[in-house]
Amino acid sequence: MNNSICKYYNPVEIIFGPSSRAKVKEYIVSKNYKIISSRRGSEILLKDILLGGFIKGDNIINCVNGYPDIASIENIISNLINESIDLIIAFGGGSVIDTAKIISICLPLRNKGISLSDVLKDNNKCSRTSPIDLITIPTTFGTGSEVTPFSTVWDFSKKKKFSISNPSLYSKVSIIDPELGIGTPIRIIETTGLDAVNQAAESLWNKNANPFSMQYSLTSLQLGLQSLPNLVSSPDDLDLWMQMAQCSLFSGLAISQTRTALCHSISYALTSYFGIPHGIACAFTMPSVLRYCLESDDGRFIRLADTLKLSSPYKDELINKFISLNEKIDVENIVKGYIPNFESLINLSSQMIHPGRADNLIREVREEDIKTILRQSYS
Ligand SMILES: [Fe+2]
Structure with a gap:
C-alpha cells in the first residue's frame, strides 16, 4: 500500500487438517494438564472417537458456558491455585479459548499477588511471569482467538467489555481440526x-x-x-x-x-x-x-x-x-x-x-x- 516498513510476528505453532486433534495426545503425555471447556465441548470431547478414551474426565473444567466474565474467571483461578499445572488445553469456542488464555497467564500471576483486575488495569503486568503452556483446539470457527494475543472479558453488571492485549496471550500450539465443526448448531x-x-x-x-x-x-x-x-x-x-x-x-x-x-x-x-x-x-x-x-x-x-x-x-x-x-x-x-x-x-x-x-x-x-x-x- 505504501513504502513504509512493516512487520509480521506470530509465534503460534499451527497444526491444521482433518483428524489433527489426535495430535494433542503427543503433547499431554506425562503432563499435569487441565482442559478448559464448556458443557457442550466436554460432551464432544468425552465422546470423541479419537480423544474420548484418552482424556481423563477429572481434568476437564467445563464451566465456560457464555461470554467470559471477570467473576467466573477469578473463580476458576481460585480453584486451581493449589494445583501444579504445566499444560492448559482450551477445547471449545472463542469464549473458552479467551478464558483459557487468561488463566494461563493469571494463574502464575496470582502467585505473585497480581489479580485479573490488576491485569485489566495494566496489560503490561502480563509480562511479570511466564504463562503456562497453552494448546488451543477450536470447536467453532470464528474468533481466531487461537492465533491472536488478545482476550476479551465482560462485566455484564456494568455493561462493560475489557480487552487484554499482550504477547503472553499467544497459544503455544493451535490445533485446528475442521471435523470438529460438524454438528455445530x-x-x-x-x-x-x-x-x-x-x-x-x-x-x-x-x-x-x-x-x-x-x-x-x-x-x-x-x-x-x-x-x-x-x-x-x-x-x-x-x-x-x-x-x-x-x-x-x-x-x-x-x-x-x-x-x-x-x-x-x-x-x-x-x-x-x-x-x-x-x-x-x-x-x-x-x-x-x-x-x-x-x-x-x-x-x-x-x-x-x-x-x-x-x-x-x-x-x-x-x-x-x-x-x-x-x-x-x-x-x-x-x-x-x-x-x-x-x-x-x-x-x-x-x-x-x-x-x-x-x-x-x-x-x-x-x-x-x-x-x-x-x-x-x-x-
Ligand atoms: Fe470478533
Missing part, C-alpha cells in the same frame, strides 16, 4: 462464521493493515464469502468446514497484526445492552461500514474485488456481496428481534466509539457518522 455456525468474515473485513479496512495482514484478510474473505452461505445450508459438508476453518484461521492471523475496527467498536454496545450474539452484532453494520470506507479506497478494495472476481462497478458489487451474505443469514431481522426500537439503538451511538477499535478504521469516524451507519443498517 446452525445459529452458532452463523454467528461465528459472520465473526470470521467480519474480522477479515475489519483487518482489511484497517489503518494498521500491511501486505502480510492484507493477504490473509483477502484470502479469508474469499473463503468465507463463498463457504459460509453454503455451510448454513449444508452443515455436514467437510469440504465447506475446511474452507470455513481456513477463513477463520486467516482472519485471526490478519487481526493478530491489525486488531479489529468500527464494526466491532459498534458491536460491543449491541452485545452488552441487548444481548445480540457477537458475530451477528458485528455483521449488522458491515455493509454500511464498507460503503463508508469505499469512499476512501486507496486500492485495497479494488484488490478485494479482483480477488472475488467481481465486475464493475466494483463498489456496488462489493456492497451487494456483503448485503447478500447478511440477507442469507437474516442478520437485520435477528438484530431487530433483540432491539425494542430504533430510538434505543441510536441512543447508544455515543458509546460505540471505542479507542483502539473505531480509530483503526481507514477513515475518521464521528458520532454523526455512527448514526448514519446505524440508520442505513437498520432500514
Whole structure:
C-alpha cells in the first residue's frame, strides 16, 4: 500500500487438517494438564472417537458456558491455585479459548499477588511471569482467538467489555481440526462464521493493515464469502468446514497484526445492552461500514474485488456481496428481534466509539457518522 516498513510476528505453532486433534495426545503425555471447556465441548470431547478414551474426565473444567466474565474467571483461578499445572488445553469456542488464555497467564500471576483486575488495569503486568503452556483446539470457527494475543472479558453488571492485549496471550500450539465443526448448531455456525468474515473485513479496512495482514484478510474473505452461505445450508459438508476453518484461521492471523475496527467498536454496545450474539452484532453494520470506507479506497478494495472476481462497478458489487451474505443469514431481522426500537439503538451511538477499535478504521469516524451507519443498517 505504501513504502513504509512493516512487520509480521506470530509465534503460534499451527497444526491444521482433518483428524489433527489426535495430535494433542503427543503433547499431554506425562503432563499435569487441565482442559478448559464448556458443557457442550466436554460432551464432544468425552465422546470423541479419537480423544474420548484418552482424556481423563477429572481434568476437564467445563464451566465456560457464555461470554467470559471477570467473576467466573477469578473463580476458576481460585480453584486451581493449589494445583501444579504445566499444560492448559482450551477445547471449545472463542469464549473458552479467551478464558483459557487468561488463566494461563493469571494463574502464575496470582502467585505473585497480581489479580485479573490488576491485569485489566495494566496489560503490561502480563509480562511479570511466564504463562503456562497453552494448546488451543477450536470447536467453532470464528474468533481466531487461537492465533491472536488478545482476550476479551465482560462485566455484564456494568455493561462493560475489557480487552487484554499482550504477547503472553499467544497459544503455544493451535490445533485446528475442521471435523470438529460438524454438528455445530446452525445459529452458532452463523454467528461465528459472520465473526470470521467480519474480522477479515475489519483487518482489511484497517489503518494498521500491511501486505502480510492484507493477504490473509483477502484470502479469508474469499473463503468465507463463498463457504459460509453454503455451510448454513449444508452443515455436514467437510469440504465447506475446511474452507470455513481456513477463513477463520486467516482472519485471526490478519487481526493478530491489525486488531479489529468500527464494526466491532459498534458491536460491543449491541452485545452488552441487548444481548445480540457477537458475530451477528458485528455483521449488522458491515455493509454500511464498507460503503463508508469505499469512499476512501486507496486500492485495497479494488484488490478485494479482483480477488472475488467481481465486475464493475466494483463498489456496488462489493456492497451487494456483503448485503447478500447478511440477507442469507437474516442478520437485520435477528438484530431487530433483540432491539425494542430504533430510538434505543441510536441512543447508544455515543458509546460505540471505542479507542483502539473505531480509530483503526481507514477513515475518521464521528458520532454523526455512527448514526448514519446505524440508520442505513437498520432500514
Ligand atoms: Fe470478533
